[in-house]
Amino acid sequence: xxxxxxxxxxxxxxxxxxxxxxxxxxxxxxxxxxxxxxxxxxxxxxxxxxxxxxxxxxxxxxxxxxxxxxxxxxxxxxxxxxxx
Amino acid sequence: xxxxxxxxxxxxxxxxxxxxxxxxxxxxxxxxxxxxxxxxxxxxxxxxxxxxxxxxxxxxxxxxxxxxxxxxxxxxxxxxxxxxxxxxxxxxxxxxxxxxxxxxxxxxxxxxxxxxxxxxxxxxxxxxxxxxxxxxxxxxxxxxxxxxxxxxxxxxxxxxxxxxxxxxxxxxxxxxxxxxxxxxxxxxxxxxxxxxxxxxxxxxxxxxxxxxxxxxxxxxxxxxxxxxxxxxxxxxxxxxxxxxxxxxxxxxxxxxxxxxxxxxxxx
Numbered sequence: 001x002x003x004x005x006x007x008x009x010x011x012x013x014x015x016x017x018x019x020x021x022x023x024x025x026x027x028x029x030x031x032x033x034x035x036x037x038x039x040x041x042x043x044x045x046x047x048x049x050x051x052x053x054x055x056x057x058x059x060x061x062x063x064x065x066x067x068x069x070x071x072x073x074x075x076x077x078x079x080x081x082x083x084x
Numbered sequence: 085x086x087x088x089x090x091x092x093x094x095x096x097x098x099x100x101x102x103x104x105x106x107x108x109x110x111x112x113x114x115x116x117x118x119x120x121x122x123x124x125x126x127x128x129x130x131x132x133x134x135x136x137x138x139x140x141x142x143x144x145x146x147x148x149x150x151x152x153x154x155x156x157x158x159x160x161x162x163x164x165x166x167x168x169x170x171x172x173x174x175x176x177x178x179x180x181x182x183x184x185x186x187x188x189x190x191x192x193x194x195x196x197x198x199x200x201x202x203x204x205x206x207x208x209x210x211x212x213x214x215x216x217x218x219x220x221x222x223x224x225x226x227x228x229x230x231x232x233x234x235x236x237x238x239x240x241x242x243x244x245x246x247x248x249x250x251x252x253x254x255x256x257x258x259x260x261x262x263x264x265x266x267x268x269x270x271x272x273x274x275x276x277x278x279x280x281x282x283x284x285x286x287x288x289x290x291x292x293x294x295x296x297x298x299x300x301x302x303x304x305x306x307x308x309x310x311x312x313x314x315x316x317x318x319x320x321x322x323x324x325x326x327x328x329x330x331x332x333x334x335x336x337x338x339x340x341x342x343x344x345x346x347x348x349x350x351x
Contacts, residue, residue, distance in 0.1 A: 063261040
């Protein structure tokens with residue numbers, strides 16, 4: 001089976017969908033440049049939870065230092081895309 | 085005493101299984117209160133051996149298994165006394181927590197850590213004393229001490245060395261990064277990864293299976309395959325205390341305690 005590479009837009013969209021579902025925020029309220037700490041109303045422990053969910057979803061390993069200073073979905077998607 | 089309820093944890097013996105439940109908000113940080121409760125548990129463990137075959141350690145809190153040492157208490161207490169007295173206090177705390185960890189590690193009972201969420205620092209070290217780790221898929225493991233200019237101090241390094249490959253140990257200790265349960269299983273740390281919310285149930289099912297065997301077999305095997313690295317554990321205490329005296333540690337602790345950053349748990 002050939003694995004189809006996600007495009008950056010697909011990756012971003014999947015992150016937004018996952019975040020909306022898990023944190024019970026309407027999907028239409030999330031935009032790529034949102035500060036996800038503020039938009040999702042999450043703290044550092046919930047951010048780790050999000051990181052773990054993203055690792056499972058994309059089947060990647062994302063060291064947390066790669067997320068240092070990252071707070072918007074678009075940059076997060078870029079970090080994930082670099083490991084797909 | 086077949087059951088106990090303290091401020092930070094409780095335990096009960098039922099059908100040959102001792103369940104030790106951690107329940108101190110926000111995430112079972114190990115400070116003086118938890119240490120006293122853990123010492124009570126360690127002192128009782130031997131008496132429970134006649135009736136039990138397995139110990140399960142888990143957290144009742146949603147946030148996770150245990151976030152490690154209570155850094156706020158450590159910082160605040162060290163600020164209330166002069167440097168040498170603070171260092172003696174830290175050494176005393178470490179000697180005491182090591183005795184607890186060694187008692188769990190060396191217990192002839194089979195020990196299972198059922199972990200979920202944050203399993204950091206001293207919490208990770210507590211899990212490492214157990215024979216088996218059953219991890220919720222959302223569990224996350226980390227030794228963040230390097231961020232503060234420290235090393236793990238509750239026996240983590242010798243136990244990591246005993247149980248894992250050296251390259252993995254270096255990765256954990258030198259980067260301070262966290263990793264998930266799947267990775268933890270890949271490197272040989274975790275025996276089972278289970279769905280969200282299932283770790284305790286699976287640990288209980290495992291304990292049920294273990295209860296079918298003659299427990300002398302497990303006790304004999306443990307003596308052979310799970311040596312306690314006493315000398316290295318003492319070296320770790322010494323190294324930790326040396327590092328603790330460095331000014332960078334006080335700065336790091338203050339930064340952590342006073343941080344309003346949304347990401348203090350992200351190394």
